[in-house]
Amino acid sequence: MISSREYLERLKAMKPNVYMGGELVSRDHPLIMPGIRVIALTYDLAQDPQYQELLTATSHLNGKRINRFTHIHQSPEDLLKKQEMTRVLTRKTGFCIQRCMGVDAMNALSVVTWEMDESLGTEYHQRFLNYLEYWQERDITGCCAQTDAKGHRKLRPHQQPDPDAYVRVVKKDAKGIVVRGAKRHITVGSYAEEIIVLPTRVMTQQEKEWAVAFAVPGDAPGLYLVNRASAPRPRRHLKAPLASFGSSDTLTIFEDVFVPWERVFMCGETEFAGDLALLFALFHRHSYTGCKPAVTDVIMGFTALAAEYHGIEKAQHIQMKLADLIGVAELVYGAGMAAAVKAKRSASGTWIPDPVFCNVGRRHAGEHIYHEHHILSEVAGGIPATLPYEDDFFSPELGELVNKYTRHRPDIPAEHQHRCFRCIGDLAVSAFGGVWQYAGVHGGGSPIMETIALLKNYDLEEKKRVAKELAGIPEE
Numbered sequence: 322m323i324s325s326r327e328y329l330e331r332l333k334a335m336k337p338n339v340y341m342g343g344e345l346v347s348r349d350h351p352l353i354m355p356g357i358r359v360i361a362l363t364y365d366l367a368q369d370p371q372y373q374e375l376l377t378a379t380s381h382l383n384g385k386r387i388n389r390f391t392h393i394h395q396s397p398e399d400l401l402k403k404q405e406m407t408r409v410l411t412r413k414t415g416f417c418i419q420r421c422m423g424v425d426a427m428n429a430l431s432v433v434t435w436e437m438d439e440s441l442g443t444e445y446h447q448r449f450l451n452y453l454e455y456w457q458e459r460d461i462t463g464c465c466a467q468t469d470a471k472g473h474r475k476l477r478p479h480q481q482p483d484p485d486a487y488v489r490v491v492k493k494d495a496k497g498i499v500v501r502g503a504k505r506h507i508t509v510g511s512y513a514e515e516i517i518v519l520p521t522r523v524m525t526q527q528e529k530e531w532a533v534a535f536a537v538p539g540d541a542p543g544l545y546l547v548n549r550a551s552a553p554r555p556r557r558h559l560k561a562p563l564a565s566f567g568s569s570d571t572l573t574i575f576e577d578v579f580v581p582w583e584r585v586f587m588c589g590e591t592e593f594a595g596d597l598a599l600l601f602a603l604f605h606r607h608s609y610t611g612c613k614p615a616v617t618d619v620i621m622g623f624t625a626l627a628a629e630y631h632g633i634e635k636a637q638h639i640q641m642k643l644a645d646l647i648g649v650a651e652l653v654y655g656a657g658m659a660a661a662v663k664a665k666r667s668a669s670g671t672w673i674p675d676p677v678f679c680n681v682g683r684r685h686a687g688e689h690i691y692h693e694h695h696i697l698s699e700v701a702g703g704i705p706a707t708l709p710y711e712d713d714f715f716s717p718e719l720g721e722l723v724n725k726y727t728r729h730r731p732d733i734p735a736e737h738q739h740r741c742f743r744c745i746g747d748l749a750v751s752a753f754g755g756v757w758q759y760a761g762v763h764g765g766g767s768p769i770m771e772t773i774a775l776l777k778n779y780d781l782e783e784k785k786r787v788a789k790e791l792a793g794i795p796e797e
């Protein structure tokens with residue numbers, strides 16, 4: 322396992338290929354650093370005795386102690402720990418821990434490469450295991466690039482006027498493949514050492530060139546990362562953990578990128594593309610049953626604190642709203658726990674969480690995110706939206722008056738009230754907050770995707786049999 326300092330050093334040594342605002346920028350650009358600080362937590366806390374048990378695991382490849390963000394789940398207990406780790410770490414950042422995409426993609430590959438080999442006689446699984454060993458040994462932070470540019474939404478990949486709308490193989494030879502296309506919205510793209518590319522949907526037999534999965538270093542020749550960074554407005558006086566973190570997402574462009582065969586994990590096996598796409602989504606939705614309850618914990622904490630600072634915490638309507646938030650957090654977490662307990666061991670040995678419980682959990686979270694923010698804004702009132710800038714609280718001329726009128730309760734220091742409402746502003750009424758509310762809907766797949774996955778995995782016929790039995794309708 323490595324330290325966060327080593328991670329940062331390695332990022333700095335990568336070839337520059339990150340673009341932002343029309344310029345080529347270094348990976349330690351001040352707007353990218355807030356996201357890097359989130360990932361740094363996953364390295365630092367893994368070395369902290371208090372968190373070691375949760376943040377580390379034993380590699381099933383060689384018995385070495387590894388960061389849990391590089392682990393392939395070997396039991397339901399592993400899935401429960403991943404879920405708990407995700408909640409614990411997300412609470413520390415206030416919105417997302419970001420390192421889950423890479424490990425979720427690796428878990429999906431561990432299952433599907435094995436299945437392809439069994440069914441087709443390919444050699445993907447051993448290739449994957451070699452790559453996994455490298456990944457674990459170097460304690461890699463990776464991202465998952467699944468969502469293609471997709472072009473016209475009603476057309477399949479092979480029907481698109483521009484065939485590059487989905488990432489595809491444009492050349493193949495004895496050494497490897499050359500890929501072209503783009504993946505959108507790739508969180509961590511600009512500070513990932515490795516980018517794992519997976520198909521985004523089921524592929525038909527005409528779509529061999531788009532049925533492709535592989536891993537490339539984040540600075541591979543021909544790879545361009547167009548970065549969009551999000552973070553709270555930096556603080557000058559009242560430093561706060563929440564304000565030090567942020568995130569980045571990249572439009573990830575593959576302009577004829579060469580990938581050697583040892584890093585290719587699917588190439589033309591159309592019948593497995595959908596399995597791989599859905600399995601990543603499943604592992605990732607299970608991660609969401611850890612992070613989304615933490616997001617609710619944060620919203621709930623600020624709602625309760627704002628109510629207390631207003632002096633209205635005992636009011637009945639406030640209690641009802643807090644109960645709503647508790648319901649969201651714990652039902653989503655409970656669904657993730659059930660998904661882990663009901664997990665099944667795949668033939669590869671990797672444990673797969675239950676799809677129904679994962680999808681009901683993630684769907685419930687996605688459908689409630691704006692409701693949760695509604696509650697926060699109702700209880701907090703208008704202050705987070707109109708709070709004067711931080712410097713005005715420290716102005717020699719008006720600072721005292723600004724503090725005086727921001728204070729609601731004389732028994733609570735003005736600074737605490739100021740801190741609380743500034744953080745609510747960061748979470749609820751800022752560009753950063755907007756990105757993460759939006760991510761609450763779409764990250765890991767929009768609620769409609771969870772609905773489809775749910776209905777596909779649910780036995781509705783069995784429910785009809787229950788109804789028939791109760792109604793005395795004979796089975797045909």
Ligand SMILES: Cc1cc2nc3c(=O)[nH]c(=O)nc-3n(C[C@H](O)[C@H](O)[C@H](O)COP(=O)(O)OP(=O)(O)OC[C@H]3O[C@@H](n4cnc5c(N)ncnc54)[C@H](O)[C@@H]3O)c2cc1C
Pocket residue numbers: 422464465466467468471474475476505506507508509570756759760763764765766767769
């Ligand atoms: C902040 C953030 C971070 C993300 N991080 C990652 C990441 O790290 N890696 C990654 O791979 N992805 C990531 N995503 C992508 C996320 O999974 C997608 O946004 C999500 O799957 C929706 O895809 P889309 O944005 O292309 O929307 P679209 O698929 O374009 O959906 C838009 C609308 O069109 C509808 N629609 C789409 N296709 C059809 C159709 N054929 N027929 C009818 N209706 C249709 C959808 O239901 C939806 O209502 C991230 C997204 C966000 C917002």
